Amino acid sequence: MRLNYAETGPDDAPVVLLGSSLGTTHAMWAPQVSVLAERFRVIAFDHRGHGESEAPPGPYTIDDLGGDVLELLDTLGVDQASYVGISLGGAVGLWLAQNAPDRFHRFALLCPPSNPSDDAQMWTDRAATVRAEGTQAITDATLERWFLPDFPDVDPLRQQLLNTPDEGYAACCEALGTTDLRDKLGDITAPVLLITTEQDTSIPPETVIPLASAIPGAHLEIIENAAHLVTYSHPEVINPLLLAHLS
């Protein structure tokens, strides 16, 4: 699987991978990249089915998405990295922490979905809607979950969602609808920073907070007055937390 990625920062610095949310591209990390690249070789990638990465027909699984990241590390010749992921990228991070512990130093996982719980049907329905009508059918509702109403600059993210291949988006919904990462949380050995937000209606805080007790040594931050895409809306809060955890 060929994943598209953008690399910033010194070649010889420690590597940090950035894994983005469903319906976005690596460009969603713009508010983090310049800050992290002062200390790290930052590699922000597009999941399969997103951005400029390959978009094979779905359904996809979390094993596919996590395996793609390991293949990317192999292609780049990187033995070990740290990993920051939000939302879908956070779920992939949980999978990597459980399935490839020798490849990663530290994880920062924001608003990660760990299981579909009552939402499995919602993911199936959303995949069907997007296959039938395109991502424009879910764009307004998605932006309302991503940002609080007073956030001014949603257009770049709207465009990323509209440009996401319909099949890639739908196939990643199916991955989220069939992923349950709760069983092996206690086996995670890497230091994990978990971040949730008070007003996240996509992956509500009550689904993230229990992960902090289940992952040995995990540190939890709950951000006030923020919705799902907190990296984009609140970089002034998130960037210092990432730097402190990764450094």
Ligand SMILES: O=C(O)CC1=CCC(=O)O1
């Ligand atoms: O679109 C949403 O509801 C937000 C979301 C959930 C998982 C993900 O990656 O994005």
